[in-house]
Amino acid sequence: MTHYQTLLKVSTTGKSFHNITTKLAAIVTESGVETGLCTLFLRHTSASLVIQENADPDVLVDLANFMDKLVPESAKYIHDAEGADDMPGHIRTVLTSTCESIPINRGHLVLGTWQGIYVWEHRQHSHVRELVVHISG
Amino acid sequence: MTHYQTLLKVSTTGKSFHNITTKLAAIVTESGVETGLCTLFLRHTSASLVIQENADPDVLVDLANFMDKLVPESAKYIHDAEGADDMPGHIRTVLTSTCESIPINRGHLVLGTWQGIYVWEHRQHSHVRELVVHISG
Amino acid sequence: MTHYQTLLKVSTTGKSFHNITTKLAAIVTESGVETGLCTLFLRHTSASLVIQENADPDVLVDLANFMDKLVPESAKYIHDAEGADDMPGHIRTVLTSTCESIPINRGHLVLGTWQGIYVWEHRQHSHVRELVVHISG
Numbered sequence: 001m002t003h004y005q006t007l008l009k010v011s012t013t014g015k016s017f018h019n020i021t022t023k024l025a026a027i028v029t030e031s032g033v034e035t036g037l038c039t040l041f042l043r044h045t046s047a048s049l050v051i052q053e054n055a056d057p058d059v060l061v062d063l064a065n066f067m068d069k070l071v072p073e074s075a076k077y078i079h080d081a082e083g084a085d086d087m088p089g090h091i092r093t094v095l096t097s098t099c100e101s102i103p104i105n106r107g108h109l110v111l112g113t114w115q116g117i118y119v120w121e122h123r124q125h126s127h128v129r130e131l132v133v134h135i136s137g
Numbered sequence: 138m139t140h141y142q143t144l145l146k147v148s149t150t151g152k153s154f155h156n157i158t159t160k161l162a163a164i165v166t167e168s169g170v171e172t173g174l175c176t177l178f179l180r181h182t183s184a185s186l187v188i189q190e191n192a193d194p195d196v197l198v199d200l201a202n203f204m205d206k207l208v209p210e211s212a213k214y215i216h217d218a219e220g221a222d223d224m225p226g227h228i229r230t231v232l233t234s235t236c237e238s239i240p241i242n243r244g245h246l247v248l249g250t251w252q253g254i255y256v257w258e259h260r261q262h263s264h265v266r267e268l269v270v271h272i273s274g
Numbered sequence: 275m276t277h278y279q280t281l282l283k284v285s286t287t288g289k290s291f292h293n294i295t296t297k298l299a300a301i302v303t304e305s306g307v308e309t310g311l312c313t314l315f316l317r318h319t320s321a322s323l324v325i326q327e328n329a330d331p332d333v334l335v336d337l338a339n340f341m342d343k344l345v346p347e348s349a350k351y352i353h354d355a356e357g358a359d360d361m362p363g364h365i366r367t368v369l370t371s372t373c374e375s376i377p378i379n380r381g382h383l384v385l386g387t388w389q390g391i392y393v394w395e396h397r398q399h400s401h402v403r404e405l406v407v408h409i410s411g
Contacts, residue, residue, distance in 0.1 A: 003309045003310055003311075003411065005309060005377060005379055037311075039311055039375045039377060041375065041376055041377050041384060043384065043385065043386030043389065044386055044388075044389075045325070045326050045327045045333075045386070045388050045389055070344075071340070077336045078332040078335055078336050078339075079330055079332040079333045079335075079336050081330075087333065087336050090326060090327060090333055090336070090337065091336070091337060091340050093326070094324050094326060094337060094370055095369055095370075097371070098325045098374065098389075099374055099375045099376065101375055130386065132377045132379070132384045134311055134377035136310075136311060136410060
C-alpha cells in the first residue's frame with residue numbers, strides 16, 4: 001500500500017480552462033502505482049475541476065458561455081467587495097467540482113477517449129491555483 | 138489492503154436513468170471487502186452519475202424536466218456538429234458528476250435508505266456506457 | 275494501511291449551512307492518519323455537501339439566494355406529496371455534491387485557507403443528517 005502525494009501549481013490567465021491531463025499522467029507514472037486511485041483536490045473556492053471533452057475546443061467555449069449566462073457577473077450579490085467576478089466564481093465552483101477521483105489501471109488513469117481534466121478559473125485575473133494530487137495503490 | 142477493479146457496462150436507451158445500485162452491491166460482495174471505499178468513475182462526457190431517491194420514480198421525471206429546461210437542446214451552441222443533444226449533454230454532465238465515492242461498512246455500501254445510484258444518459262440515442270468500479274479495502 | 279470510519283450526525287435547523295470543518299479535523303486527528311484520504315458521504319437526497327468560503331458569511335447567503343431562484347419552490351413538480359421544498363431539495367442535491375474526498379497531509383486535511391466544509395440542508399424542517407467519514411491511510 002502506497003500513499004503518494006504531490007502539489008501541482010497551475011498558473012491561470014483569468015477566466016479560462018487549463019488542461020492538466022498530461023501533467024497528471026506524468027505524476028501517476030512517477031508514483032509507480034499500477035492499480036489504485038488518484039484523487040484531485042483543488043484548494044480554492046473560485047476555481048474548479050471539470051472532466052470534459054478534449055477534442056473540440058468549442059465545447060469549452062459553449063460551457064463558459066452557458067455558465068456566464070446562468071451565473072451572471074452583472075447580477076446583484078451581497079458579497080461584492082472582492083469584485084463582480086468573485087461571488088459568481090463561488091457559485092460556479094459549487095455547481096461544478098472541487099475534487100475528482102479517477103481509478104488507475106495498469107499504471108494509467110482510466111479516462112475515456114474523449115475525457116480531459118481541466119482546472120477552470122472563474123476569476124478575471126491570473127492566479128496560481130494549488131491542486132493536491134493524492135494517489136493510493 | 139486490496140485494490141479491486143472491475144468494468145461495468147451499462148446499455149442505455151436514449152435519455153434515461155439506469156439504476157445500478159443492485160449491480161454495485163453484487164460487485165462489493167464479490168470484492169470481499171468489509172471496510173473500505175468504493176469509487177465509481179464514468180468514462181464519458183455526455184452521461185453522468187447521480188445518487189438520488191429510489192422510491193418515487195416521479196423524482197427522476199422532475200429532475201429530467203428541470204434539466205431539459207435549464208440546459209435546453211433548442212438553444213444555440215457553437216459545438217453542434219454532433220447533434221442538438223450533444224452540447225447540452227456535456228453541460229449536464231458538468232453540472233452533475235462523473236465520479237462518486239461511497240464507503241463500505243460490514244461488506245455493504247453505506248447508502249441511505251432512499252439513495253439509489255443512477256447512470257444518467259444525456260444523449261437521445263442508445264449507448265453502451267463504461268463505468269469503472271474501484272474498491273479499496 | 276488503515277481504514278477508519280465514523281458516523282457524524284448533523285442536526286440541521288431547516289434550510290441552512292452547517293460548518294463541520296472543526297469536527298472533521300478532530301476526526302482526522304483521532305484516526306491517527308498522517309498521509310491519506312478522507313472521504314465524506316452524506317446519506318441523504320435532499321441535503322448536500324459544499325466546500326466554500328469560510329470567511330464572509332454573505333457568500334453563503336448569496337449562494338442560498340441563487341439556488342432559491344434557480345430551483346424555485348414555487349415551481350410545479352410532479353413529485354409534490356412531501357411538500358413544496360422536497361423536489362427542489364432533490365434537484366439542489368444533484369447540482370451540488372453527495373460526497374467529497376480531501377487528502378490528508380501531516381495529519382491535517384489539505385484544505386485551502388478559505389475553504390470550509392458545510393452540510394447544506396435543503397428542507398424547511400429540522401433533520402438529523404448522517405455523514406459517513408471514511409479515512410484511509
